[in-house]
Amino acid sequence: MLDALPWGVIIFDIQRRTLFCNQALSTLIGLSADAAKGLRCYNVLRCRACLSDCPTEKPGPMTTPVTFETDLINRDRKRVPLRVTLAPLLDLRQQQIGFIETIEDLRPLMELGAKSAQAYRFSNILGQSVQMVKLFRIVPVIAQSDSSVLITGETGTGKDMLADTLHQESDRSKGPFVKINCGALPETLLESELFGHTKGAFTGAVENKQGRFHLAHNGTLYLTEIGDLPLTLQVKLLTFLDDKVVYPLGGTKGFAANVRIVAATHRNLEQMVREGRFRQDLFFRLNVMRLHIPPLREREGDVRLLLDYFVNHLSQKLNRSVSGYTGKALQLLLAYAYPGNVRELRNIVEYAVNVCQEGRIAPKHLPAYLTEDRAQPLVEFIPEPLRPPPPHPEPQGVKGTWPTVEKQMILDALIKAKGNRMKASQALGWARSTLWRKIKLYGIDAS
């Protein structure tokens, strides 16, 4: 009967001489049951625990089973991680006459753990789809090179996170990681931000200022929304990529900046080049290494993975006891196209966790546009890379956007607590200061 068990079993007497070992153990250690008979247990198993901290050598009779993890080296010279459970064998008079040990090979478990950890995660980026696994494989290689990288992908796919990961995994990780949004500043200000200026270069330039290139010296400069970079600055960036020297505005003395450029955009740069809105030579220089992050709707299996991850993560972070989703909620969430990609998915889950508070997330806990706006064929969403991403469907009353809902939640909590901010913050699961900050943010008159 013991031979039929999938775990190894060994029985030995009180002197720790082997009486029996089953088929599974013989296979694991590479020694036949006949050859093992009569040998001391440590010569048969060759466990680390047998030789350094054997529980059978502890003074006094053994009363209860013990379980421990250890390893052995089998006859094929392979090291095998194990989980061992050792129990005393008693006769009819409850006298100890020996020991029985069950041995579980942990290799399959460890291989599974390592495989899943590799496949589902790289730094802070999650994914198990074929596209993401491919990306995880190439990122360390690209990170180790010092070439310029162009990251493309729709809004909310995680371009910033990938740029940060590239920096962290590179040899420049000890250096600064400087980010600048090329679409966030007017052209003149952007030039000064990027390249710096000298005192008196323009009205208001009362002192010398180092640009972001200077600040990112020996590190990485991340230019996000590179597609929004004005043409004049594209030329200046091109010059830097050619001779690696930056000239501050109004200055004649250059600074040789040792900077790696990582650029990102959600726009279709090839098309912009064709339309004359982006310089072809700059595109070629930036496009040395290209990483494309696929949109969430193309990442098969990732929506479920991310839904589960965010519900656990946010429920802990927001101090809620939300355990998962009901079948219908999950159906809705899996059918949605997520035009805002991972960012939108995270926001939906954050909304649901806040509204649900405990138990499982049901359709009523989801934002209204998910449950009510069925007319829009969300699954067939087609991106238009040249334009900004399509806006979310119009808000439905107060349930439309997260700030509106959050404001309503604060108002409800304050009404329930009869204006008592302490009680309202407790009901919302926030600190009092958070509630105060949000009241101020939304301009709520809580008096």
Add this chain to the structure above:
Amino acid sequence: MTTRKVFIPLHGEEVAPRFDLATEVLMGECDAEGRILIEKVLLLPGPSAERLCHMAISERVQAVICGGIDQEVYDYLTWKRVEVIDNVIGPASFVLRHYAAGRLHTGDILSSAKRS
């Protein structure tokens, strides 16, 4: 006169079941006629496969006799032209005599329980 130096990691009086966990080594030297010329026990500061390998190489031993050994360590020693006779069970001095007589092979069990 050609002599052979051998290392036997110990667990008490026996050949150590694990090369990497031994804290003592029996160092023996025997001649071509199978006579034991030197037999001494060396104490190690702690168990370490790397240290044992280093000792074996620096002492220019011809063979290492042990119980279990990692494939990586086995490959290293054999690459360094040290013969490894592993999966051996039995009292170390008895095993040494067997080796000196040229009768020891990988996987030999010379335990008293098996001999009787």
